[in-house]
Amino acid sequence: MHELSIALNLLEVAQQTMSEHAESELVAIHIRLGPMSGVVREALESAYLIAREESFCPNAALVIEETELMVDCPKCGDHQVAVSLNDLRCRKCGTVSGRIVGGREMEISALEVKDE
Amino acid sequence: MTRLVEVRTQILKQNDVVARELRKQFAEQRRFVVSMVSSPGSGKTQLLQQTLQLLGERYRVAAVVGDLATENDAARLASSGAMVKQITTGTLCHLEAEMVREAIKPWDDIPLDFLFIENVGNLVCPASYDLGENCRLVLFSVTEGEDKPRKYPTIFNTADATVITKMDLAEAVEFDDPAARASIERVRPGMEVLHVSAKTNEGMPAWIHWLESHLPASIP
Incomplete structure (x- = not known):
């Protein structure tokens, strides 16, 4: 359960970014989360x-966009969705691919701020 | 009214920055840094103890070991004669790059060939944290079941090689090696797999040789 650490990091980065952009009121933090990030969505939401509560933005919402697990399929020659987290084959043709090209995301994509 | 400020920043930016600095430092110091992750009780400490002893005959070795509580592991490892540091994480379920940097500071000016980082026994949380290591090993013992990799795909996917431990018990628990390899292949195609028993020494020479072959000095 490292989601509390992740949540605290998330708030810290958001606070830094708010001051860098000289924004005053944070309404929501938008993040992108991949299935291979090692973070469980529900646990992160609770954390x-x-x-x-004790942060600079006790009312800011967390908006999570879940990304898909993508592999570089040697047969289709393109980025394709993988079968699942524990089965890294191309969903389209079933070829094994070890090259993950998407799905590790754990990033803040945007800060939603009050427009004054 | 609200508006979106696009940022695109890694949530673990701080950890990533420290990990990058550590990796650069390790390269300058010509150290080969190996981190080990596994579930509790898979034999990390036992393997490390033997490894430190065997490598210690020819190389300068040190280890950092993370644990929730107690310093027992560090005491066990220190019996090998190597330099050992314990990081007691309290309630934290994983090591972070900054904790490693702090712990190894006293060794910054000491020449070392190998530095081992034993993570907290946990197959979930350590997956998200880069520690600046050159190589991440995931260990699992023959008693844990062949499908362990498929149950914890993220940690196996972030690792560079798998070490299957407690091979001396393989027969007793009817360990199915091809099934274990197939399970690894599903989550990390092509990953190297080593088999060891720190108790009977089975596979230990090959394991030591594998480590030696990764030393910066042996890479042309």
């Missing part, structure tokens, strides 16, 4: 609610 975030606890972490934000």
Whole structure:
């Protein structure tokens, strides 16, 4: 359960970014989360609610966009969705591919701020 | 009214920065840094103890070991004669790059060939944290079941090689090696797999040789 650490990091990065952009009020943090990030969405959502209470933005929402697990398929010659986290074959043709090209994301994509 | 400020920043930016600095430092120091992850009780400490002893005959070796509580592991490892540091993480389920940097500071000016980082026994949380290591090993013992890799795909996918431990028990628990390899192949195609028993020494020479072959000095 490292989601609380992740939530605290997330708030720290958001706070830094807010001051860099000289924004005053944070409404929501938008993040992108991949299935291979090692973070469980539900656990992060719960941890975030606890972490934000004592933070600079006790009312800011967390908006999570889940990305897909993508592999570089040697047969299709393109980026394709993988069968699953524990089966890294191309969903389209079934070829094994070890090259993950998407799905590790754990990043803040945008900060939603109050427009004054 | 609200508006979106696009940022695209890694949530673990801070950890990533420190890990990058560590990796650069390790390269300058010509150290080969290996981290080990596994579930509790898979034999990390036992393997490391033997490894430190065997490598210690010819190389300068040190180890950092993370644990939730107690310093027992460090005491066990120190019996090998190597330099050992314990990081007691308290309630934290994983090591972070900054903890490693702090722990190894006293060794910054000491020449070392190998540095081992034993992570907290956990197959989930350590997956998200880069520690600046050159190589991440995931260990699992023959008693844990052949499908372990498929149950914890993320950690296996972030690792560079798998070490299957407690091979002395393989027969007793009817360990199915091809099934284990197939399971690894599903989550990390092409990953190297080593088999060892720190108890009977089975596979240990090959394991030591594998480590030696990764030393910066042996890479042309």
